[in-house]
Amino acid sequence: MASRILIHCDLDAFFAAVETLHHNLDSTVPLILGSDPKGGKGRGIVSTCNYAARKYGIHSAMPIGEAWRRCPGPPHGTGHYLRSTRGLYTRASRKVMAILAEYADKFEQASIDEAYLDVTEYCEGDWDRALALTRDLQTTIMTKLGLSTSFGIGPTRILAKMGSEENKPAGIHRTLPDEIVSFFEGRSVREVPGIGPKTATRLAEWGITTMSEASENGEIALARFTSERFANWIVRVIDGDSSDDVSPLRSRKSVGKEYTFEFDQLDSEMVISQLSLLVSKVLGRAKEMSVAGRLGEVKIRYQGFETHTHGRSIPVAMDDETVFMRLAHGLFAENVDLDRPIRLIGFRLGNLEMPLTRQSTLDFDE
Numbered sequence: 001m002a003s004r005i006l007i008h009c010d011l012d013a014f015f016a017a018v019e020t021l022h023h024n025l026d027s028t029v030p031l032i033l034g035s036d037p038k039g040g041k042g043r044g045i046v047s048t049c050n051y052a053a054r055k056y057g058i059h060s061a062m063p064i065g066e067a068w069r070r071c072p073g074p075p076h077g078t079g080h081y082l083r084s085t086r087g088l089y090t091r092a093s094r095k096v097m098a099i100l101a102e103y104a105d106k107f108e109q110a111s112i113d114e115a116y117l118d119v120t121e122y123c124e125g126d127w128d129r130a131l132a133l134t135r136d137l138q139t140t141i142m143t144k145l146g147l148s149t150s151f152g153i154g155p156t157r158i159l160a161k162m163g164s165e166e167n168k169p170a171g172i173h174r175t176l177p178d179e180i181v182s183f184f185e186g187r188s189v190r191e192v193p194g195i196g197p198k199t200a201t202r203l204a205e206w207g208i209t210t211m212s213e214a215s216e217n218g219e220i221a222l223a224r225f226t227s228e229r230f231a232n233w234i235v236r237v238i239d240g241d242s243s244d245d246v247s248p249l250r251s252r253k254s255v256g257k258e259y260t261f262e263f264d265q266l267d268s269e270m271v272i273s274q275l276s277l278l279v280s281k282v283l284g285r286a287k288e289m290s291v292a293g294r295l296g297e298v299k300i301r302y303q304g305f306e307t308h309t310h311g312r313s314i315p316v317a318m319d320d321e322t323v324f325m326r327l328a329h330g331l332f333a334e335n336v337d338l339d340r341p342i343r344l345i346g347f348r349l350g351n352l353e354m355p356l357t358r359q360s361t362l363d364f365d366e
Contacts, residue, residue, distance in 0.1 A: 214234055298331040
């Protein structure tokens, strides 16, 4: 069977890039997002930073005070410190994903700043066309949105993802099926997604620090000091036989939305109205993803942050808004404490499936 052609897109320093555009900042000036540094006395951490800040050795999860010491802000330094603005990132991400999804046979948003595309049919199995497509996508996203992207192309998810890390930022790397062995040759096991520091340490104790050394040991030897499952998996990775499946359901087990009221609410009609809007948005998103669900859940958070989740399953997966609207309203009416102010309301569609056919209606009375 011919190899699938998968593309992994990773947005470069995404959060920092979006803030740079929003605030019209100079991208060559170090930008650090995170807690208030308080002139170097802050006790929080760095959430992320741009590439200019990384030149100072600043990275995610670093104490914000240490970041300030390495690259102070005004008046004595050039560092620019901001708090994250979540809504900006969500809107920018949706625009990028809409561009990417247009060219994919199968599309999977893996996180807010990365996605997988299966373009085997779109590119008619031509790896050169896939390379040209990534260049076009990279240019389009930069031109329309001002955001830098890196792409990896490969026959498996792992090879595509590792490829997008090869030439950051604004890089493109392609690994053809006959280049898999050379791609892994001498490469550290820590570079492989799925191999964490604990596993890498355990492998190192047995003299295995590179993928070449893992390959030389073979599956039987690896299984003796790891596990049969891990040994089989890492050998499949090296052989280019790991997963090549792209599906929205791999990275998402549910679709949900929440709303926090500006003031805690005792007006049940206002809460139900907001719940209805959430159901509509969630089902709209499910249809965009071509998924259906068998579980509906209503989340109610009362004053004081006490939170309750109430769910109900239906016999078959559906994406019918009317069905889940009735289900959500019923769950709310059956479980809400009308004497307690409500701080937050939410709705989640779970037990997702990608059915070949959809049942259009469902009689709850049956």
